[in-house]
Every structure is written in C-alpha cells, then in structure tokens.
Amino acid sequence: MRVVVTGATGNAGTSVVRALAADRTITDVLGIARRRPDLRIPGVRWAEADIDPGRADLAEVFAGAGADAVVHLAWRFRPTHDPVATWRTNVLGSIGVFEACARARVHTLVHASSIGAYSPGPDDGRPVDESWPTHGWPGAAYTREKAYLERYLDGFQLTHPQMRVVRLRPAFLFKEGAASEQRRIFAGPLLPWRLIRPGLLPALPAVSGLRFQALHTDDAAEAYRAAVVRPVRGPFNLVADPVLDMATVAGLLRSRTVPLPAGAARAVLAAAWRMHLVPATPGLLDAVLRLPLLDAGRARDELGWTPSVTATEAVAAFIEGLHLGAGLDTPPLAPARAARA
Template sequence: MGSAGRVVLVTGVSRDLGRRVARAVAADPSVERVVGVDAVPPRGDMGEVSFVRADIRNPVIAKVIAKEDVDTVVHMSVISTPGSAGGRNTMKELNVIGTMQLLAACQKAPGLRTLVVKSSTTMYGASSRDPAMFTEDMEPRRAPRSGYAKDVAEVEGYVRGFARRRPDVQVTILRAANVVGPQVASPLTSYFRLPVVPTVLGHDPRLQFLHEQDLLEVVRHAIAAEVAGTFNVAGDGVLMLSQAMRRLQRPSLALPSVAVGRVGSTLRSARVAEFSPELMRLLTYGRGVDTTRMRAELGFEPSFTTAEAFADFAAPLAPTGGYAERVLARVAQHLPEPEPAIERSGRRVPAYERGADHG
C-alpha cells in the first residue's frame, strides 16, 4: 500500500506532548489530515490539526473514526501523572478504560491499517535485581501492583490482544525512555527543576532519556515505516544521576530513602513535584534499556544521545544554591532516624519497598 494521503487520528492532544505530536504528524507531506481528539480542548496552537472534542472512554470515538475515514491511529493518552488527571482513579480509568474503548472502536474500523501506541520503559520497573539492559522480551523483575507502571502493562496487554485479532493492522508499540527537553513537564523534569535535589543515599542510578524532538520524530517514523512490533526508544548511552546533577549545577542532598520518600510526599502535597513510588524506585535503582531493535528493525536513530537530551533540558535552568541548600540541611537534621532495612533473601529491602505500593 502506498502512503499517500493518510488520515491520522491522535488521542491525548490536550496535553502538550500529544498536541505537538499531532502537529508534527500534520507537517508530514504523506499525511492528508490529522484529527486530534481529547475530552478537553488543547491549550496552545494546533496548526493544521482539526480538533474533535470526544472522550475516548466513550463509544462515540468509533463514530469519529468512521466519519473521518481514519486509517492511522496514534494513541498518546496513556498518562503518568495522577495530578493532571484529577486523582489516581481517574488516571487509571483514562489509561485503561480509555484504551479498551479506543481499541474496540479500532476493531470496528475496516479501513484502519496502522496503530501506533506511545508506551513507556516504566513498565520494566526498577529494582536491585534488574538486568544491565532490558530487551523488549523481558518482563519486569516484580510485576507492578499499582500506579502508572501497572497501567502501562495493562494497556500493552490489550494492544497485543488487538494485534492478534486484527493481523491486517500494523501495530507498533513505542516504549519511550523518560522524555526530557526544555518544554517537557513530567514527574522527572519537575524533580530535576527543584532548587535542591534530594537523592537516595548510597545509590547512583543509571538513567536514559529521550529528547522531546526525538519522540515527535519516532512517531512520524513509525507511521511511515509501518513496522509492527514493540520497540524500546531511548537516546544512546546512559547518564548516572551524579553526572546529571553536575550538569544541572544544582545542589543535591543525599538522604536515606525513607527521608526522600517523606520529602517527596511533602512536595507532592504542596503540588511542587509528583513523587510516585515508580519515580522513587527509578531514583534508587535506575534502569537501562537495549535499543538494538529500534535501530535494526524500526530503522530509527534518535538525533540526541541521552547526555545531549539532558544537556538540552538543563541548559535554560539557572544554577541554584546557597539559601535553599541551608534550608534542606536544616530539614535533614530534624528527620527521624530511618527504619532499618529488613534483610530479605540476602538483599536489604528499603522501607518504601515493603508492603503495598502507595500509588
């Protein structure tokens, strides 16, 4: 099939990255038009994209796909922050129920030929037992019991089910590493924007990033390439948290994990930063993913390495220090002694990993 005059529907366009993906796709000469869908209108310029107000949790989405003659769906509305969704239950409903309804609508669309889903490397989790690099066939070392990681795993399961039922549709799952860039607002970027950055004592996690521009490019590439499969997408190389802190030129304060957790809940209730259990584990154990398949099969090469993506994010941030550092040092003095970690099968288990996740 030639790729002339494609009609692309993009979900989640009220969020900045969804809106920008829709605009980037609309700029592609092989695309005839782009329909952006969300329950609330986007803030910011939609360019050539026509906006349709529709909630993907509602079966009406099937009518939009049929009426607009959509042949390509880009699902961008799996979200990572309960705050922006109005609480964890709404977030789960948008992510999981929304995806189920969207796939049911896709199932009924005979003209559909391509489905691209933006997923996340968060689904691999982060633990002390992780491999050096996760390949796409590996499972997380502990299945996520709550939060965004669990949503992502469920969403991917439904998408794979859809791919089996509709073998005529090219289904591409893009497992993106943490997206960074000057315009990205996410739990991780708000953490790095703190005037003093709390880190977990005794841990220097490896991190991988994907530049916001490369996310737009990989979605465009996936639509054009029509290569089915699941792909880890990340900039080349890894950055240790300590290296990231030096590049930011912001003071960091190493605290016991329980104290970082407490600082996190304080920042979360003050709506300064969104410290999820997933973010805490990432900042403790880090995560690396193998991107061989992205290059060899999908044929995509990011423009920014992990280090370059982070440098571009950090560039506009002013160095901080002095007063904020003294305040945090005083806070640290008044924190209670951390609970001792319980030994479990020869491995020390930090307090926040015990029992259920507080998602």
C-alpha cells in the first residue's frame, strides 16, 4: 500500500508518517508540505506541494505517487486576523485535496477533522458519540472551517461511493516536539517558555467552566494508521482519559489556581488579540468552553485503538517541551531554543 500525507511536517504529520512507515503492510510513505524538511524518518520520502487553490496539481501528485490512500492533515492556524486567508487554505485547499483524490482514483481518504467540528455539548455534560451534530461554533474560524468540511464530505461521500472516506475527530493533541509550535500558534511571545517548569509559576488562572480532553499525538497517529489499513468508514472520536481542567495543569506545574470568570478571561484575551499580542482569538475561547466531551468507544471497537498514555501524561510531555523549547527539524516545528541560539 502506498500512502500520501499532506501537512506531513506538523504536530500530527510527523507522528503519522512515522507510524505509517513502521507498518509492514505499507510499502511507501510520501509526506508533502509547503517546505521540504531536513528531518529524516526511515521509510518516508518528502515532496513540496502547496494545497492552496491554484498552487499545485494535487491529482498529479497523488497519481504520480501511486497513492492508494491519502491522509489529509494540512491546516493553517494563522493569521487569525485574516480569516479569509485561513478559509482559502483550510476550506478551499481541503476541498481541492478531496477532489484531487477523486480524480487520481485514490481508494481511501482519511481526513483530520476535530473535536472543534462538534456543536456545543449537551447541558448534562454527558460524553457524546460520533452522531452528535457537527455544526461547530460560529464565532471561531477554526470551528467554522472544520464544520464546513464535515458538510462538504457528507456530499462528497454520496458522489464518490467507491472511495472509503474516514474522518478522525481527535481532542487536543500534545507531544514534546510540538510544544514550541503550539506556543507560537496560540500564545505568541507573551508566554515565557523558559519559565514553564514545575515550581516556577506561583499561580495559574482557572477559567470558570473550562475543562478539556487531550491525547498524545503519537497515540492519535496510531489511529490514523489503523484507519488507513483497516476497512472502516465514517467518523471516529479520539480521546484519552481523564478529562482535564486547569487544576490538573496547575498540579503538574506545582502551582496554585486563581479563579477567573469566563467573561473576564474573554475580555483580557480579546484586548490582547486586538493589540496583536496573542494569536488566539476570543472566539476560540468561546468555542473551547462549549466543546462536548467525547466518547471514543467506536475507535476502540472498530479501529482496535486505545491510547497508550493518559491525557495527563500527554499534557506533561507538552509542558516539558515548553520548558526545553523543544521542536523537530521541520519548518513548522522549529524549536524555540534554536531561535534564541
């Protein structure tokens, strides 16, 4: 089996290509990205291609690679002040990937959806399965874009029944090597990465109502591998236990928590975002506060998948990566420590 992975040099991509290359049933892995990395992974080839409309003939790329499966991970988080730019890449570019798969007669498409595609969760807080509505939160570009692609794939599946389409909807993905990238994407320069270590931060804000699910990126990569090689279709939730909150994070950092009303947190974030001090938008905080909890039973039953580490351990790896300024030898994952050297 030959597999092409878009967005192969990011947080998820570097783990996914490694997992695919380790599977003996997969004979070739081609990772494509806008910029060719220096990272060397045995069994993985690299190619440059941009998914933005008009930038590359993706059908030719897929056909030239003899792709049996395409794993679509490419995503643009910034500039958050220009939602048209992210829509062009994330929505129009993704549609281009899907249609290129059809033209190249790719047998399997595995799309990186997200917990962010889901509508706000039920009032009673019960975990939801894959049947929960995927209309996203309209106030954030990320959730709007993920939800729109869910609707597009609904129609795409009907018009291309010969193609096996899988949608993976993971919770927040963390690993040590992606910590510097995630700090740049969401916190920007205001987060002092050298100070993120146990015992150095006296207190953390505990935003009221904030709880979240997480997963180590390498565990998510195993689910992507399984989705490629197993004859499954449709959506799968991916999460690890336990459900987390800021008290959990504070415990990892040996800090105390300071209660912060959600409205106050949003006001502070909105002001910082308007002044271009942080990349994360206030709409993204609104979305996170409304995310449902996910039930990953279908992934366990049909993919044969269970996470190998807990959500707490995944966040601990991320925290360690923040303090170390960790990264990998790809343009998106460039380590913070390299920038300071």
